[in-house]
Amino acid sequence: MARALAISAIVAVFLAAPFAAPSYYVGLLTKMLIYALFAMSLDLMIGYAGLASLGHAAFFGLGGYTMALLLMRAHASAWIAFPAGLVAATLGGAVFALLALRARGSYFLMITLALAQVVWGIAFGWRTLTGGDDGLPGIKRPVFLISFADQTPFYYLVATLVGLSALAMWAVTRSPYGLALRGIRDSETRMRAMGFNVWRHQFAAMAISAFFAGLAGCLFVYNNRFVSPDALHVVTSAEGLIMVIAGGAGTLFGPALGAGVIIFLEDFISSHTQRWLLVLGVIYVATTLFAPRGIVGLWTDFSTRKRKP
Amino acid sequence: MAISTTLRRTLRAGLAAMVCAGLPLAGAGAQTKTPIKIGFIVPTTGGFAPSGEECVTGAKMYLESIHYEVAGRKIELIVEDSQGKPDVGLTKAQKLVERDGAQMIMGIVSSAVALAINDYARDKKVPFIITCDAGANELTMPGPLANPYLVRTSQNGRTPSAAAADFMVKKGWKNIAVLASDYAGGFDTIGGFADALCRLGGKVTQEQYPPLNTTDFGPYATNLDRKADAVAMFLPGGGGLRFIKQFVELGLKDKLPVMDIYAQSVYEPFLPQLGDSAIGIYSTLHYASPIKSPMNDAFVKAYFARVKHQPSDNAPDGWVGAKAFGDAAAAVGGNVENAPKFIEALKAVKFDSPKGPIALDKYGQVIQSMYVRQTEKAGDGYVNSVVATYPNIDQFWPLTFEQYESYKYRYAELKGSLTDCAKVLEKK
Known part of the structure; x- marks a missing residue:
């Protein structure tokens, strides 16, 4: 009951935001939602499949770049370019899985990092196609039956897609498949002994995760009306990792919250002091020291302790 | 437990600030005696921070010389950090224009950041004055990137x-x-x-x-x-x-x-x-610190007194950008809200600077x-x-x-x- 109330309250807040908040905050909220989707997709891999990756920006950028290239170079309609971006990201996830799933732990981390750097290198170096480090400017926001060019309709498009994606990811984690994934995360050998095909489960997890990261990437490109190799950069991957850790890995809702808080703090603190990186650094260190399971972990600790005096 | 209360308090403070900061927007607008706000976007962290900081210093030196006032209006300089990243630069531009009520965007070191902000400035009809290193040639040439609200007082690539x-x-x-x-x-x-x-x-x-x-x-x-x-x-x-x-x-x-x-x-x-x-x-x-002119001698001396090293091209670029703004704002009687008139006045500026004589061509690019x-x-x-x-x-x-x-x-x-x-x- 309380949960239903909380969820409808959250939905109401997001629906009402464009009427209540000045336009700048609608833009900021759009950005938060896009990063929330990116962080949730990464959480599927880290928190549920137990695969810590430093190459997640590759899927984000693959989606965004594929869509941008089709729009700008092939003058395709958004009806083709947008789904194509999602397909490219998913395929990217599958290819990464084929190459990287032979390793575990920090080795997996290094392989995903290396693969992502290859994608970044292509975007950076293939100037005639991708525009190199100048990127691709001048992308128009989509017209899907109605125009999403203005900030408010675009915000609703993003909010709807992110909401549906969150629901879908939540359903995945609650499904028997999701439970098996969690089993693999906790003990791979035991799950293998029980007859689960570990590789196939993780392969699917990477592809699903890449699909949602690609969706975030496409929305990111539409939001900025611009894409540059920064979207593919290792810093973007690391930012996603920080959002997941700060929010609480393996909770889905946590990384979304983490993304929102970090985007807001970056924006808020950097407007007030040039030393904002220092402030953020202190916050990150404090989070790892005092809330190693993230914001959500902190909250559950707090609420369970309150219940049992 | 103490931690979670502090965390909540911080969040609450943040939210409160968010609400408060949004409010002044409602009051701003047509009255001409409100301050002119310049949104200045440069990297102040990362590898290109020195260029950004030098450029800001140059701009401040000019604005101080006119006591942050033009045509009876106060000038407010709001500096934001782009981190050299296009999407951050774009978010900062939105923040400056939509939340802080800045009437124009200045600065910009990275060409990629300039390209990301260019579309936004064109859509919102916000004057965009590139005063730092961003030198992508096509920004000021006829073509798909051309923006009637853009001028560049620093340089271009070729x-x-x-x-x-x-x-x-x-x-x-x-x-x-x-x-x-x-x-x-x-x-x-x-x-x-x-x-x-x-x-x-x-x-x-x-x-x-x-x-x-x-x-x-x-x-x-x-x-x-x-x-x-x-x-x-x-x-x-x-x-x-x-x-x-x-x-x-x-x-x-x-x-x-x-x-x-x-x-x-x-x-x-x-x-x-x-x-x-x-x-x-x-x-x-387009600059050398030993250029022999009374104006440059004075500039180099003042700059050296401030930061204890010779200026490169960035400080004079920032100074020239601020001066172009000041002259154009004075020419339109302080009414910078009328963007087309203000841009017209910007393109018409002509003055002497530490870099030498400055004028702009019809595309908004500096002639120097x-x-x-x-x-x-x-x-x-x-x-x-x-x-x-x-x-x-x-x-x-x-x-x-x-x-x-x-x-x-x-x-x-x-x-x-x-x-x-x-x-x-x-x-x-």
């Missing part, structure tokens, strides 16, 4: 290259080995150089593209074509500095004169590190002097003395826009075929 080629041919150096960093800016700059050189009857004999952040330039220096008359290079971000050191160690400096397009190795803050190695290196730039400098010892330090001046040259110099447009290949597309003058000069 003019220092054209001046470098002209100077070298006049010196009798016609066969040139070139080095440029392997990225967009590098291809643009060195392509522009090859184009100018070919038109003047010279020739590129060898092209090398070390990656950005190369640490060992030994192989590139060893590989240099010794039969060439001279070397021309564009190696930004510390690359030029490392190259020159190894170039000198190999004993090549007496055999091959060096032209540093854009002065990336003999950048003023690097000169003490280079020491005697820097002596004799030529460079082209280009200097060929040579590094020499002065007292216990080093300076870049002016050895040739190309006064009042525009962005297409020595071509017209039509001539520039008539070539088949853009500069960046010529990578790998610079030695082939027929291709470089091929017409559409």
Whole structure:
């Protein structure tokens, strides 16, 4: 009951935001939602499949770049370019899985990092196609039956897609498949002994995760009306990792919250002091020291302790 | 538990600030005596922070000289950090315009950030004055990127290259080995150089593209074509500095004169590190701190008193941008809210500056002097003395826009075929 109330309250807040908040905050909220989707997709891999990756920006950028290239170079309609971006990201996830799933732990981390750097290198170096480090400017926001060019309709498009994606990811984690994934995360050998095909489960997890990261990437490109190799950069991957850790890995809702808080703090603190990186650094260190399971972990600790005096 | 309360308190404070900060927007608007707010976007963290900070300092020096006031309106300068990232720059532009109520965007060091903000500024009809390094040529040329609300008072990519080629041919150096960093800016700059050189009857004999952040330039220096008359290079971000050191160690400096397009190795803050190695290196730039004029003398003195080193081009660029703003705002009686009129006034400004005389062309790009400098010892330090001046040259110099447009290949597309003058000069 309380949960239903909380969820409808959250939905109401997001629906009402464009009427209540000045336009700048609608833009900021759009950005938060896009990063929330990116962080949730990464959480599927880290928190549920137990695969810590430093190459997640590759899927984000693959989606965004594929869509941008089709729009700008092939003058395709958004009806083709947008789904194509999602397909490219998913395929990217599958290819990464084929190459990287032979390793575990920090080795997996290094392989995903290396693969992502290859994608970044292509975007950076293939100037005639991708525009190199100048990127691709001048992308128009989509017209899907109605125009999403203005900030408010675009915000609703993003909010709807992110909401549906969150629901879908939540359903995945609650499904028997999701439970098996969690089993693999906790003990791979035991799950293998029980007859689960570990590789196939993780392969699917990477592809699903890449699909949602690609969706975030496409929305990111539409939001900025611009894409540059920064979207593919290792810093973007690391930012996603920080959002997941700060929010609480393996909770889905946590990384979304983490993304929102970090985007807001970056924006808020950097407007007030040039030393904002220092402030953020202190916050990150404090989070790892005092809330190693993230914001959500902190909250559950707090609420369970309150219940049992 | 204590932690969670603090966390909640912080969040609550943040939310409160968010709400409060949104409120003043409602009051601002038509009244003319409200302050003029300038949103100044530069990187203040990361590798390009020094350029950004110097540019801001230059702008502040001018604004202080008019006491932050023009046509009876106070001027508020709001500096935001782009981190050199396009999407952050765009978010900051939105924040400045939509939340803080800034009437214009200034600054910008990275071309990618400029390109990301360009569309936003054009849609919102916000005057966009590029006053720092962002030199992407096409921003101020007719074409898909053209923006009627954009002016650039700093520089563009190709003019220092054209001046470098002209100077070298006049010196009798016609066969040139070139080095440029392997990225967009590098291809643009060195392509522009090859184009100018070919038109003047010279020739590129060898092209090398070390990656950005190369640490060992030994192989590139060893590989240099010794039969060439001279070397021309564009190696930004510390690359030029490392190259020159190894170039000198190999004993090549007496055999091959060096032209540093854009002065990336003999950048003023690097000169003490280079020491005697820097002596004799030529460079082209739209500024040199020893320019002899009362205005520049005063500027260099004031800048030195402030930050204790010689200014590079960034500080005068910031100063010129702020002055262009000030003059244009005065010309429209402080009514900068009327963007088309304000831009018209900006394009009409004409004044003298530490860089030399300043004017803008009809595309909004600055017309200014280009200097060929040579590094020499002065007292216990080093300076870049002016050895040739190309006064009042525009962005297409020595071509017209039509001539520039008539070539088949853009500069960046010529990578790998610079030695082939027929291709470089091929017409559409």
